[in-house]
Every structure is written in C-alpha cells, then in structure tokens.
Amino acid sequence: MSDLPTPVPTRSASAATPGRVALVLSGGGARTAWQVGALEALADTWPEERCPWDILVGTSAGAVCAAVLAAHADDWRLGVRRLAEVWGNFTVSQVFRSDIPAMLGAGGRWFASAVSGGRFAEAPRALLDNAPLRRLLGASVDWDAIRRHVAAGRLHALALAATTYAGGQHRLFFEAAPSVRDWQGVRRGGRRTQLTLDHLMASAAIPFLFPAVKLEGAYYGDGAMRQLAPLSPAIHLGADRVLVLGVRAPGAAGMPEEMGRERAPSAGEIFGFMLDTLFSDQLDADLDQLRRTNEFLGAVGSPVPGLRRVAALRLAPQADPRHAAARHVDTLPRALRALLGVIGARGEAGGLLASYLLFESAYTREMMAAGRSETAARAAEIIALLKGASATG
Numbered sequence: 001m002s003d004l005p006t007p008v009p010t011r012s013a014s015a016a017t018p019g020r021v022a023l024v025l026s027g028g029g030a031r032t033a034w035q036v037g038a039l040e041a042l043a044d045t046w047p048e049e050r051c052p053w054d055i056l057v058g059t060s061a062g063a064v065c066a067a068v069l070a071a072h073a074d075d076w077r078l079g080v081r082r083l084a085e086v087w088g089n090f091t092v093s094q095v096f097r098s099d100i101p102a103m104l105g106a107g108g109r110w111f112a113s114a115v116s117g118g119r120f121a122e123a124p125r126a127l128l129d130n131a132p133l134r135r136l137l138g139a140s141v142d143w144d145a146i147r148r149h150v151a152a153g154r155l156h157a158l159a160l161a162a163t164t165y166a167g168g169q170h171r172l173f174f175e176a177a178p179s180v181r182d183w184q185g186v187r188r189g190g191r192r193t194q195l196t197l198d199h200l201m202a203s204a205a206i207p208f209l210f211p212a213v214k215l216e217g218a219y220y221g222d223g224a225m226r227q228l229a230p231l232s233p234a235i236h237l238g239a240d241r242v243l244v245l246g247v248r249a250p251g252a253a254g255m256p257e258e259m260g261r262e263r264a265p266s267a268g269e270i271f272g273f274m275l276d277t278l279f280s281d282q283l284d285a286d287l288d289q290l291r292r293t294n295e296f297l298g299a300v301g302s303p304v305p306g307l308r309r310v311a312a313l314r315l316a317p318q319a320d321p322r323h324a325a326a327r328h329v330d331t332l333p334r335a336l337r338a339l340l341g342v343i344g345a346r347g348e349a350g351g352l353l354a355s356y357l358l359f360e361s362a363y364t365r366e367m368m369a370a371g372r373s374e375t376a377a378r379a380a381e382i383i384a385l386l387k388g389a390s391a392t393g
Contacts, residue, residue, distance in 0.1 A: 058158075
C-alpha cells in the first residue's frame with residue numbers, strides 16, 4: 001500500500017496549531033508530472049473553494065510546484081491550471097540546453113580538462129546547462145505574491161529544501177507566519193529567509209547534472225540530498241495532517257532483479273539507480289519510522305513527551321514510470337539520446353534514468369493522466385484526511 005496509516009505520530013520541536021494541513025511534494029525530475037496530475041484531480045474533487053492546505057513543502061522539482069502553488073494561494077485552482085499548462089506542454093529545451101553544440105561543448109571541455117589536468121581548460125560545473133529552467137521559473141513564480149499571501153494569512157508557510165556542499169547540512173529555507181521559529185537538528189534545520197529564484201534553483205540542482213547555486217556564502221545542491229526526514233519540516237511548520245505526493249511506484253525501487261544479476265550495470269543504469277535512491281529512499285524510510293512510532297504510542301496508551309499524532313497519507317504512481325519513459329524515449333532530442341546511449345542507458349533499465357529526464361509532453365501527459373485517474377480513485381480518503389475526519393481516533 002502507498003498510504004500511511006492515520007493518525008501518525010511524529011517528533012516535534014514546538015507545539016503545532018491544530019487544524020493545519022501540509023502538502024509535501026517530493027523531488028522527482030520529469031516524474032513530477034504525476035504530481036501535477038494528482039493536483040488536477042484534487043482540484044476537481046475538493047468540494048470547497050478554500051485552499052485545502054496551509055503549508056507547502058517542496059524538494060527539487062516538487063519545490064517548483066510548491067512555489068507556483070504558493071504564488072497562487074488566493075486562487076489555488078488557478079495555480080494548478082498554470083502547472084498543468086506548463087507540464088502538459090513541456091520540452092527538454094525549457095529545462096536544459098540539449099542542442100548538439102551545447103552537448104558537444106560540455107563534452108569537449110570535460111575531455112580537454114581531463115587530458116590536460118585542468119591546465120588548458122576548466123571542467124564545466126555540471127553536465128547540463130539549466131539556464132532555460134531559470135528563465136522559465138523567473139517568469140512563472142511571483143515571490144512578492146508569496147510574501148503577500150503569508151502576510152495576509154492565506155498561506156501559513158512555504159519551505160524549499162536544499163543541501164549545502166560545505167558541511168553537508170540539509171536546509172529548509174522558509175517564509176512563514178511570525179509564530180514559526182527556526183529549528184536545528186542533526187545535519188538539518190529550518191531557516192526563515194526571503195525566498196528567491198536562487199533558493200528554488202538550488203533546491204532543483206541535481207548533483208552532476210545541474211550546477212550548484214550559491215546562497216548566503218555557500219554552494220547548495222538538490223534538496224533531496226541528505227534529506228533524512230522528509231516529513232519533519234511539515235511538522236516543524238505546524239501541520240497536524242500531511243498529504244505527501246511521491247514519484248515511485250510500490251515495489252519499483254532500483255533495477256529489475258534479473259538485470260542486476262545477469263550482468264554488471266552500465267554507467268547510465270547506475271546513474272538512474274542513484275537518482276531513484278536520491279528522490280525516494282529517505283521518504284520510504286521516514287514513513288516506516290512513523291509507522292513504528294505509531295505502534296509504540298499505541299502500545300504505551302498514554303501521552304509521551306516530545307511525540308504527537310499527525311494524520312498522513314501518501315500518494316504515488318501505481319505503475320512504474322520507467323515503463324512509460326521507455327515508450328517515449330525516442331521523443332528526446334537526438335543529442336541527449338546519443339549521450340544516454342554512450343553511457344549505456346538503454347532499454348528498460350535505461351528507462352529508469354530517462355524517467356527523470358524526459359521533459360517531453362508525450363511522457364509528461366501520460367504521467368499526468370495517470371496522476372489524475374489514480375488520485376481520483378482515492379478521492380474519498382484524501383478528502384477525509386484534508387477535512388480532518390481521519391485525524392481522530
């Protein structure tokens with residue numbers, strides 16, 4: 001099952017305000033299209049005009065969706081439509097440069113740097129140039145509107161996850177109501193700040209693929225790195241109910257067992273495995289920890305200092321996105337297909353890597369359709385969670 005039994009206890013550094021709902025959007029590259037479809041279904045089935053969540057927490061591509069939704073906190077359905085319009089018409093060229101000159105240029109610089117020991121050419125900061133994504137997000141997210149919504153009480157908090165390379169700290173940068181305090185845990189913490197495009201680009205800076213972003217004197221990368229407790233920020237920000245949108249189907253971790261046993265994986269397959277681990281494993285582990293804590297509190301039968309109950313529900317694709325990616329890999333730009341071939345990301349196993357990079361409408365629309373249908377099928381339990389019916393007992 002992809003859902004989390006409710007109510008679910010978790011640790012909290014400060015008391016929560018009853019009744020607050022958090023939407024947690026995990027990272028997932030192009031797979032995030034499934035989340036957009038899920039949001040479309042929620043917009044169609046939620047019976048009220050008011051926004052169903054108070055808190056938005058986003059990581060990597062999930063942070064992009066969270067920021068857009070936060071900017072439309074006064075009309076959340078419009079925010080969902082804006083997301084659907086972009087994701088339903090995506091092209092790789094809107095995310096990173098994939099033309100032949102760009103791909104050859106980066107490869108040439110890597111080669112020249114390697115053979116000269118860095119004396120005649122400096123290696124590029126990343127494999128891909130994501131300047132197109134910066135331009136797209138610069139035109140899509142109104143940061144001043146987010147601050148107005150927080151000040152007016154339409155939105156309790158927006159938090160974007162990033163990870164600093166110096167010291168390996170996982171950081172939640174947030175804008176929130178005055179009652180929310182900074183927090184610090186083991187290699188992780190939350191910091192109030194004025195969010196900008198740089199925070200969003202840092203959250204989505206997938207290691208090796210996209211360049212790190214400098215924030216407050218340090219370089220940051222993708223928020224999925226060192227994300228030991230993905231649900232913790234929502235709790236710190238005051239949620240007592242959490243709706244989590246993931247990107248990995250149940251039982252679809254890593255490569256198929258027969259492929260990992262019959263031959264050694266290629267570099268491309270290993271990289272796909274790395275992204276799959278980066279975006280989903282910690283979420284699974286955190287949910288498992290919450291289940292065990294729930295069992296402990298149930299056995300104790302009385303309040304325990306430092307623990308409280310939080311109702312939570314996770315939604316994720318039911319079909320493995322790599323299969324859809326394998327069907328649409330031919331829609332990728334020729335230069336990118338050639339690169340995937342060079343590193344051995346072919347066939348079904350290569351679909352694992354492609355499923356995170358396939359920002360093409362043929363794939364994203366199929367993922368959105370799956371998100372809509374699978375979420376609509378669970379509308380009753382989702383609405384029960386959001387309205388608080390499942391938070392009792």
